[in-house]
Amino acid sequence: MTPMQEQPGLWLQNDLLGLAAPEPAAATAPEATPAQAPASPPVPSAPQAPQTPIEPPRPVPISLPACAGRPQRTLPRGPESLLILDTETTGLSTLQGQCIEVGAILFHVPHRAVLTQVSFLLPCPANAAEAINGIPAAVTRLEQPRQEALACFLAMAAACDALVAHNAAFDRQWFGLGPLPSLDRPWICSMEDIRWPAERQLRSSPSVRDLALAYGVPVWAAHRALTDCIYLAQVFERCDDLEALLLGALEPRSLYRAELPYAERHRAREAGFRWNEAVPRAWSRRLSRREAEGLPFPVQLVADPIPADGLAHSA
Known part of the structure; x- marks a missing residue:
């Protein structure tokens, strides 16, 4: 450590000011006698400039040495934005049916806020699962801005850090087929990957309905894509430890x-x-x-x- 330079005391300041003061006038020479040659006339002295007070020297700033041998701790960073999505289909697999509806919500984790949401239908000739999802095949074929909705979905997928779905293994199989694009973000299953707190008293693989009720989210409808996304978003809004849950869900x-x-x-x-x-x-x-x-x-x-x-x- 560089020692601090001692500041001058009062005695030193007075001494310095004394050096700056003008010298006293010389004594008057004795009067010349007639035998002596007359003295030269005195030369007028130039006026002296005013003296600037001398400031005391400033203390040298102290610089502390860096702490060696202690590596900087880097905290794990979880996803900041999630694309919560759900699908409705005419069958249980890609061999038995097709996807006829996609719902999605772009969710901001730090602010626990919904940013954007979209839902759209894909046309189908028949829906064998109409009794479950309540979507008539004729409705899927009505005129609607599905291309614009699909473009919005693509922009939301590009803006997210991770994808979230309840039973993600089921929803994931439909992307990359037909008009639905392949998604290159990490997938998180809110049913299998997230370890919900024990005080919520949930089963190890809870349903969307049970998960919503455990967090005080009213269940008012079922089996439409955007509805299930809204339930998950409202559950996430109530999760104080959401960041830790997501980091755990992303472990291999x-x-x-x-x-x-x-x-x-x-x-x-x-x-x-x-x-x-x-x-x-x-x-x-x-x-x-x-x-x-x-x-x-x-x-x-x-x-x-x-x-x-x-x-x-x-x-």
């Missing part, structure tokens, strides 16, 4: 099998494992490594029959 996940005897199978069910689904005749679930290590029973990592690019939480 692998397929694990529960290693429990038959008599304790209820423990696997309570932890969200499913019987005979991804792994034949076994309780299995996709978990992050952190989640697998935190389970109260042993698990075994197994080969995932679904490729990594087909998982709902991967990009």
Whole structure:
């Protein structure tokens, strides 16, 4: 550390001012005698400029050395904008039907605010799921600005950091087919990937209705694309820990099998494992490594029959 230069005291200031003061006039010479030559006439002295007061020197600023050996901590950054989306279809898979409606909401995470929302229909010749989604096939073929709505959806998708859907594995399969574009953002499943707080008393894979009611969101309709998006957006508005939930949802996940005897199978069910689904005749679930290590029973990592690019939480 550079030592601070000592400031002059009062005595030093007075001494400096004394040096700046004009010298006293010389003594008068004795009167010349007649034998002496007359003295030369005195030369008038030039007027002196006024003396500028001397300022004391300013203290030298102190510079602290940088703390060495302590790396800067970088906090993980979650998505700031989400595209919450939902689809309505005529069947359960792309082999059985087609997508006939898309709803989407562009949601800003830090402000917990809806920025833009859109919903549009895609024409279909028939709708075998009309009893479920309530969309007559004839309505999908009515004149409407679907191209403009699709352009709005594309702009919203380009502005988001991540995509959110409830049961994202189902909704994701329709994009990249027909008029719907492929989406190159990370997917988050609000049913499988987000670990909702235990105090909400939800099942490990809650429905949209149960999730909305757990957060005090009124359920007033069902099975239209934009309606389910509104429910999710209003749930997110009420989440104080939304950033942490989203970061946890984006962790890489692998397929694990529960290693429990038959008599304790209820423990696997309570932890969200499913019987005979991804792994034949076994309780299995996709978990992050952190989640697998935190389970109260042993698990075994197994080969995932679904490729990594087909998982709902991967990009």
